[in-house]
Amino acid sequence: MKDPLDPATISEVIEMALSDHASFGQIRTLHGVTPDEVKALMRRTLKTGSYRAWRRRVRAFADRRAVYK
Numbered sequence: 001m002k003d004p005l006d007p008a009t010i011s012e013v014i015e016m017a018l019s020d021h022a023s024f025g026q027i028r029t030l031h032g033v034t035p036d037e038v039k040a041l042m043r044r045t046l047k048t049g050s051y052r053a054w055r056r057r058v059r060a061f062a063d064r065r066a067v068y069k
Helices: 007-018 024-031 035-045 048-068
Strands: none
Touching: 007 024, 007 035, 024 035, 035 048
């Protein structure tokens, strides 16, 4: 992240990342935050177990999308 994000933007990025309907591409377009930066932000913000569950869910969605393509 080039510029530090304000708390409202951080909250919106986290909400989008936790949503099953927003992609990393949409987050990057709206806020300029790369997928690696989103993962780092989520790791810092969420509890360890919540972060792991989120990563499993994101990875499962990516795997399912690959099957349908």
